[in-house]
Structures are given as structure tokens and as C-alpha cells.
Amino acid sequence: MAGPVKRSVSIAGHSTSITLEPVFWDALVRAAEEEGLPLNALVARIDVERIEQDDLPNLASAIRVWLFRRVSARI
Template identity: 40%
Template sequence: MALLKRSLSLHGHRTSLALEAEFWEIVDQCTGVENRSLASLIAEIDDSRDPEDPLSSAVRVWALNRVRSGNL
């Protein structure tokens, strides 16, 4: 599976995040439903993750949990 990279500002710093298209689809659905920016959602995930875990992994787990809970 190919990774798709997106750039965003996270806590005042430019960064990029690479995820598979299927995960980006879930992230995009949630930002649309919640009427929020990609940066604000990723910042929330970043703030709640274990510092030892890569951000991309934290976003994947967050997306999986959203699908499992039916909160799309």
C-alpha cells in the first residue's frame, strides 16, 4: 500500500504525516462531520498519544477506534 503524505502545522511547526489512503479517508470524514480542521484533529491526537509512539501510528489507532465505535 502506498503512503500519502500531507503537510500541516502542528503546534506552530510545519510537519508532514504519511498514512495509507484508507486512513486518510477516515480522518477526512471525521473532520467533515465535526467541521474542524485537519491540524486541530491531528493536534488532539498528538496531545493524547504516548510520546514513545510515532504520530502516524497514533493516527492509525485513533482511526481504527473511530471505525470500531461507529463514530464516523
């Protein structure tokens, strides 16, 4: 399995770096395509949900959890 990959995304007009394993990047790109959103827009949406939580996880963790819940909801 390949190690984590750092990519820059734009959220609310500012760039931020996110480090995820390739399998999560692939799943995130697929989810954005399926939802008809640009990748940055999906990440921004996940970020808004993350900020609303009492226990604020980091963005990479929030993305992993969001992807896991999305897959779990389909099973």
C-alpha cells in the same frame, strides 16, 4: 491499493510531515468534517492524546489507532 502518501500538516505552529495510506487520509478528512474541525486541529488533538501515553507511538501510528477506535466505537 495505493502506497503511502506524505502530507504536511501544522501542529502548534510548526509543520510536520505525516505519511499515511490513502484510505487513512480519507478517513481522517471525513472524521475532521464530522467533528467540525479543520484537519490540522484534529491531528493536533490526536497528537496531544499521543503525547499523554506512556508508550509514545509515532504520530502516523497514533492516527491509525485513533481512527480504528473511532470506527470500532460505532459498531
